[in-house]
Amino acid sequence: MKDLKEEILDSVRQDLAEIEEALVENLKPHIPFVSHVAKHVMFSGGKRLRPLLMVLSARLCGYQGDFDKRLSVVFEYLHAATLLHDDVVDGAEVRRGNPVAHSIWGTPGTILVGDFLLARSIAIAAETDRIAIINILSHTTAQMSEGEIHQLLHRGDLTLDEGEYLEVIRRKTACLIEASCQVGALLAGAPEEQVRALAQYGYNIGIAFQLMDDILDYTADAEILGKATGADLREGKLTLPLIYVLNRATQDDRTRMERAIGDQKFSKAQLDTILDLIARYGGIAYARKQAHVYIDQAKSHLDVFEASKPRSLLEDLADYVLSRKM
Amino acid sequence: MKDLKEEILDSVRQDLAEIEEALVENLKPHIPFVSHVAKHVMFSGGKRLRPLLMVLSARLCGYQGDFDKRLSVVFEYLHAATLLHDDVVDGAEVRRGNPVAHSIWGTPGTILVGDFLLARSIAIAAETDRIAIINILSHTTAQMSEGEIHQLLHRGDLTLDEGEYLEVIRRKTACLIEASCQVGALLAGAPEEQVRALAQYGYNIGIAFQLMDDILDYTADAEILGKATGADLREGKLTLPLIYVLNRATQDDRTRMERAIGDQKFSKAQLDTILDLIARYGGIAYARKQAHVYIDQAKSHLDVFEASKPRSLLEDLADYVLSRKM
Numbered sequence: 001m002k003d004l005k006e007e008i009l010d011s012v013r014q015d016l017a018e019i020e021e022a023l024v025e026n027l028k029p030h031i032p033f034v035s036h037v038a039k040h041v042m043f044s045g046g047k048r049l050r051p052l053l054m055v056l057s058a059r060l061c062g063y064q065g066d067f068d069k070r071l072s073v074v075f076e077y078l079h080a081a082t083l084l085h086d087d088v089v090d091g092a093e094v095r096r097g098n099p100v101a102h103s104i105w106g107t108p109g110t111i112l113v114g115d116f117l118l119a120r121s122i123a124i125a126a127e128t129d130r131i132a133i134i135n136i137l138s139h140t141t142a143q144m145s146e147g148e149i150h151q152l153l154h155r156g157d158l159t160l161d162e163g164e165y166l167e168v169i170r171r172k173t174a175c176l177i178e179a180s181c182q183v184g185a186l187l188a189g190a191p192e193e194q195v196r197a198l199a200q201y202g203y204n205i206g207i208a209f210q211l212m213d214d215i216l217d218y219t220a221d222a223e224i225l226g227k228a229t230g231a232d233l234r235e236g237k238l239t240l241p242l243i244y245v246l247n248r249a250t251q252d253d254r255t256r257m258e259r260a261i262g263d264q265k266f267s268k269a270q271l272d273t274i275l276d277l278i279a280r281y282g283g284i285a286y287a288r289k290q291a292h293v294y295i296d297q298a299k300s301h302l303d304v305f306e307a308s309k310p311r312s313l314l315e316d317l318a319d320y321v322l323s324r325k326m
Numbered sequence: 327m328k329d330l331k332e333e334i335l336d337s338v339r340q341d342l343a344e345i346e347e348a349l350v351e352n353l354k355p356h357i358p359f360v361s362h363v364a365k366h367v368m369f370s371g372g373k374r375l376r377p378l379l380m381v382l383s384a385r386l387c388g389y390q391g392d393f394d395k396r397l398s399v400v401f402e403y404l405h406a407a408t409l410l411h412d413d414v415v416d417g418a419e420v421r422r423g424n425p426v427a428h429s430i431w432g433t434p435g436t437i438l439v440g441d442f443l444l445a446r447s448i449a450i451a452a453e454t455d456r457i458a459i460i461n462i463l464s465h466t467t468a469q470m471s472e473g474e475i476h477q478l479l480h481r482g483d484l485t486l487d488e489g490e491y492l493e494v495i496r497r498k499t500a501c502l503i504e505a506s507c508q509v510g511a512l513l514a515g516a517p518e519e520q521v522r523a524l525a526q527y528g529y530n531i532g533i534a535f536q537l538m539d540d541i542l543d544y545t546a547d548a549e550i551l552g553k554a555t556g557a558d559l560r561e562g563k564l565t566l567p568l569i570y571v572l573n574r575a576t577q578d579d580r581t582r583m584e585r586a587i588g589d590q591k592f593s594k595a596q597l598d599t600i601l602d603l604i605a606r607y608g609g610i611a612y613a614r615k616q617a618h619v620y621i622d623q624a625k626s627h628l629d630v631f632e633a634s635k636p637r638s639l640l641e642d643l644a645d646y647v648l649s650r651k652m
Contacts, residue, residue, distance in 0.1 A: 141445035
């Protein structure tokens with residue numbers, strides 16, 4: 001029996017192929033260097049979740065035109081721009097098993113290619129002649145940068161609570177996924193109710209997606225993940241599994257965790273201490289339960305649409321978010 | 327007798343005051359950190375040339391609305407965003423006599439505040455509901471980043487010729503000044519001929535402005551300039567005075583210059599050698615003459631407009647570019 005991932009892939013193979021083509025075609029830099037850096041981050045195993053969601057959202061709203069693939073690259077370019085800048089900001093070394101762009105081409109060039117991708121995204125979106133779309137993209141980009149700034153300023157802050165954490169992941173991840181779905185609906189000229197429903201669908205799977213990402217950072221095999229287990233914590237990022245546990249641990253356990261976290265280059269033994277405590281207090285189970293809640297929410301927002309192939313694909317994609325292994 | 331600068335300032339005092347107010351009012355970050363960094367770079371003696379040119383261009387085209395000051399901040403925010411990123415890219419240490427933002431708040435935060443300012447600019451511009459304006463801004467931003475990348479890739483490249491140099495300064499400076507004037511005309515709903523004329527005016531004073539900047543880097547007193555003489559060369563940036571001389575010097579003189587330039591941390595004596603040779607071969611005089619040509623061009627493009635107060639102010643501003651001391 002085929003698994004969910006294979007089933008989804010079978011249904012969107014043609015879309016994904018066209019998205020890949022559009023990603024190359026629409027970059028259009030004057031300087032080859034820009035292509036090298038942009039392609040390094042874009043063609044290294046990305047899932048194209050954002051472009052695909054835009055395309056499927058437009059289709060669900062009855063879009064019949066031929067601008068969807070071209071517009072969809074905007075969401076991958078914006079995503080790539082934030083990856084380039086965030087890896088510099090975080091001092092990351094690897095992403096998806098590859099050295100990060102700034103370790104190959106240097107920080108200056110990486111910053112500037114990120115800027116180029118941001119600008120190129122807006123230029124492509126402007127071709128729709130729809131100010132509403134520009135509005136969404138510019139506000140999303142502003143929110144993403146503020147989300148990253150918030151995370152930066154709270155690096156290693158052990159008092160971060162669940163509410164603040166959710167606000168961070170809303171800005172850094174959910175916003176852009178929400179925008180992808182919303183823009184798809186707008187491109188199709190969908191009525192307000194449908195635009196709102198798809199925005200909500202996107203927001204909810206965006207939160208769930210980041211929750212799963214944060215869980216995988218603790219649970220996934222480093223080889224599959226393409227980076228070391230506990231990488232977030234090493235970068236001083238507290239995520240839900242740990243936030244949950246820190247709030248429930250005994251004073252003794254809390255102190256042990258704080259001591260391990262406080263040590264910037266914590267050892268394998270210290271990481272194991274943290275992982276043990278997260279397991280004991282059920283931090284992963286709690287985060288996973290929350291992800292399920294958001295996915296249920298996401299799917300329920302699709303109820304305003306009649307049953308259709310794109311609707312069931314979007315439902316499958318939501319379920320896939322919960323099952324992904326990397 | 328008042329000098330040109332005082333005369334211009336008298337005429338635009340009210341405009342400048344309103345622009346200053348709008349710069350603070352429209353920033354609207356959720357995080358105070360963003361304000362601190364943005365204000366550090368924006369309120370440290372900037373001339374507000376770009377917002378002022380937008381406002382005067384709109385007025386020259388008969389604009390009567392009240393959105394001009396608000397829209398004008400877009401050009402200062404974009405300018406500030408590029409200054410923040412460029413100072414990181416160039417590894418600069420001071421700007422206008424102050425430590426650069428990244429030396430105070432770190433590179434990560436500085437990159438992200440630059441991103442926020444880019445996004446905020448587009449969001450404000452979108453309020454005009456005019457896709458043509460978004461188009462100009464997104465293409466300008468893409469060109470600016472590619473201009474910086476070109477400069478970065480040609481750091482210390484002694485074969486840069488005058489044509490390539492002009493292309494670099496077109497992208498890094500003239501583009502945005504051109505956009506300021508063009509958008510002013512568009513905001514006023516000016517006919518195509520006037521939009522084109524103001525774009526050309528902006529492009530030409532933009533080139534002249536950067537030529538003068540590059541001349542001042544060699545000639546101005548370090549104290550007035552707020553950074554060391556020869557700072558461009560230290561960052562590996564060849565500008566017109568030197569490009570002109572390198573192409574005309576005897577093999578001996580060329581070798582002496584190349585040796586001095588090749589030494590990354592060149593001494594006062596080496597800088598003096600370079601300055602002497604630039605003076606002997608007339609590099610400054612040549613660059614200054616070129617700036618005059620561009621300013622004459624700029625003013626001639628205003629001929630499509632009847633005589634008026636804003637027209638003569640724009641002419642005065644063009645002349646001022648040639649006379650500025652910092």
